[in-house]
Amino acid sequence: METLVSAAELRAFLHGLPGVDQVGAEERAARLATRSIKTSAKAQAIDMAITMVDLTTLEGADTPGKVRALCAKGRQPDPGDPGVPRVAAICVYPDMVATAVEALRGSGIGVASVATAFPSGRAPMEAKLADTRAAVEAGATEIDMVIDRGAFLAGDYLKVHEEIVATKEACAGPANDGHGAHLKVIFETGELVTYDNVRRASWLAMRAGADFIKTSTGKVSPAATLPVTLVMLEAVRDFRAETGRMVGVKPAGGIRTTKDAIKYLVLVNETAGPDWLTPDWFRLGASSLLNDLLMQRRKLATGVYSGPDYFTLD
Amino acid sequence: MSDGKAVSDGKAGSEGGASGGMARLSVRKTYKLFIGGAFPRSESGRSYVVNDGKGGFLANASQASRKDVRDAVTAARKAFGGWSGRTPYNRGQILYRVAEMLEGRRAQFVEELRATGLGKGAAGAEVDAAIDRWVWYAGWADKLGAVGGAANPVAGPFFNFSTPEPTGVVGIVAPDSALLGLVSVVAPAIVSGNTVVVVASEPAPLTSITLAEVLATSDLPGGVVNVLTGRRDELAPWLAAHMDVNAIDLAGVAKDQVRALEEAAADNLKRVLRPGVTDWSAEPGTERLTAFLETKTVWHPVGL
């Protein structure tokens, strides 16, 4: 990646990307959503989805107790079935990172922290970086930053670029030993509105060093959608073809059912390809999704429809 | 209007007269073909005798050959892109200009029709009707798109519209109604942007060349209308079979000839307008306009 980026070059590059036709993109996503994933494929998909879940709590009312409960759920999603895999990460606010790190020690589950004045991102840069450093120092393995949508929509792509670069540096941690946190960059696609913007934001973030690109904070509607994720998957696919570097994708917000989750997996499979079908490269940001996955998993195993009473509410 | 006189005056060129000298010898018109905006003789060098209403000699007309058909089709094809690409408003203006010039030559056309045997009143009425018919069709130029087109309400996020477009090169076998019939088949074909090759009435071809003179001096681009005189039986099959002709109007074809021409036209799926009209003074309707139109439908997504 180039070290020096000019505003003009960045704008020319982003505006030179092929456009996205809304109707065509939505049609493609809708068609992939008609894939029928049954029996063995469904079982595989459910387990795959569970391992990709970033189990999330991002509430003003979050407490250490709430976070510890969520961590327990992440370690052992279904107490009735030890065969259920663990989730990918627990996603919390920066001040809850230490609690989560403690609760997850030895589990292999990542601790993701939102940062940079999540969800709006409307804070001075120093505050955003301090937010990030605090989370990293507390042990976060992944940072979910938000971009400055205002700057993006105002055409100040360089500002967005520089913020990502700076946050990426902050993720490296004080030791800067290469074991710093991974950086996920949240676009809040519901505020970017057009797919052209989503594509531009994707390339902007990838060029600035993002490890993951993520649709939404979950605080703005619409959050993740299939076509938005399709456009981002196309971007990471093309970025690898051009640079050789893989970038992950994380739709977040509004994914509540197994059916939804499977549609995303199909999308990944047939857009970016099977290389992305691991928790290293694809995540589902969700909270209530996990129980539906568990319920469908049990239906497959037992042949009987289960009920919410048989799964823990955490 | 000396041309008209030359036609109508069977004695023109005879000697005699008073005032002590030779009478002035009138200049006769040679009736040639009209191809690509020029007036060539038939490449075959042939001509045939055209008689007046009483069977007397009226003039020699060019007797076109299959090669003249070929040349006329080439000229019409060459003119098609430009003519169909004009704005409808411009085509309407040009056609109206033709009507103005027809009006200016009214007396000549009356004389020519009288020479075919029509009485003075009838000839005048037919010329008037022909000019009015031309004006009627001229006005259609910038209305066809609205009347024949549509915005189609499809069930999806698409804007979908249909527009009428000219079919291309139209072969016309003109009826024997020497002016009104001729105008009634030529104007509707060209007003929408088609270009035409007209096989004129075999017994009454002279008005078609006079009409060509009007067209040649109007702003109508060369090749939009091409006129061939000669034997229908000889020319029509070549026109019907020509693979670069897109449609054919059989208005002047005898009933027993229709089948063979239609069969030939099928080789490249020409649009065929079968003969049917017998009274050219009747209100024409839009049949001859729509017969040589294609409907093009365009889809485009509606999105951000």
Next chain:
Amino acid sequence: MEFEYAPAPESRAVVDIRPSYGLFVDGEFTDGHGEPFKSVDPSTEEPLAEIATADAADVDRAVAAARAAYDKVWGPMPGRERAKYLYRIARIIQERSRELAVLESIDNGKPIRESRDVDLPLVAAHFFYYAGWADKLAHAGFGAGPRPLGVAGQIIPWNFPLLMLAWKIAPALACGNTVVLKPAETTPLTALAFAAICRQAELPPGVVNIVTGAGETGRLLVEHDGIDKIAFTGSTDVGKRIARAAAGTDKKVTLELGGKAANVIFDDAPLDQAVEGIVNGIFFNQGHVCCAGSRLLVQESVADELLDRLKRRMATLRVGDPLDKNTDIGAINSAAQLEKIRMLSEVGEQEGAGRWSPPCELPQRGFWFAPTLFTDVAQSHRIAREEIFGPVLSVLTFRTPAEAVEKANNTPYGLSAGVWTDKGSRILWMAERLRAGVVWANTFNKFDPASPFGGYKESGYGREGGRHGLEAYLDV
């Protein structure tokens, strides 16, 4: 991680295929007097049913029944009553849509995803659309009281059996005509199911008659003195024969024939959607589509990138069991069609074009052809000129818009065309110049009952769909 989709077969239990079928004449299923033939499942080569062949006397009976129904019942019936019959038929089609979709996929070989999501919804929509016209013909722009033609003889192809039936029968009936329809010999089953639907709807006997058989039955119908109208969808060769047969008669003819559509991709196109449009343009329905985008014209400056994307996309196409809900490309409809596709593909190789198909395992039995593209195709190659009617794409390049138009129009066909660019003015410039009846801009293979469809030049004449589609069945 590899993610294998398990088989997801649609149940065949919803259809009940009888061992043999007769003709549908005057409201009754009756024997045919020609040599019966078998309809085959193209994905297994198993015979499905024995189908009657209508001989001359059978066609006579059908035309006579249609004439009687026209004179006595359907012609005099007020438009609003005709409308209600058509609405009824539309509703029954919706109710039985799963059954009809499965039957269509079994008989035709097309993927259930398409018969379910494309064919059947459009079939029902077509009847709904024209039902609404039946009592509004005076407002359709053809004069105050446009008259029907009489008895329509209709011949439809095997690529969209029930949809083409709908395109033919719905407007004909709405305008007050009665019909004798011949389905293609390889795909008669849904037409016969439709006959049963006519009975369910209590449509008066003789209004719709279905005669099955091969080309000879079609010829008998076309040349019958008792019909007033011929509507044909099929090959250009047969279309020309029909035009010749109708010469010198008073029969009104509309023809919807072959195509060799250019799908034009400019360097500023929305490339991912363009790739989808290309795939949908040529691999939809195994490429058995008259308006298929079989010639890809791509701007040279973006050709390599586009082809990379296209190949990658083609590798995800799933070929196989038509009844599997995840199948993208089903079976070729017949052995004869498969042979034609193979032959022209071999010609393409001999002509020097580069042949490519993704790795693709085809079933042992049945008629199959892998999605294929040819690169470095020149206008002079046969695969750039002849309609292959299979999943075979010819790729050509161009440098300027004018060159694209010239190449796109350089064919005796003129059914459809595609344009992909983000520049609005260029779309309209291209759309104006493409000599084709349908121009899809930044989309492809879209159909709607409200949208007129039909060709320029040797792709036929007349329009189906929309207000324009009424003209084919009115005496105007």
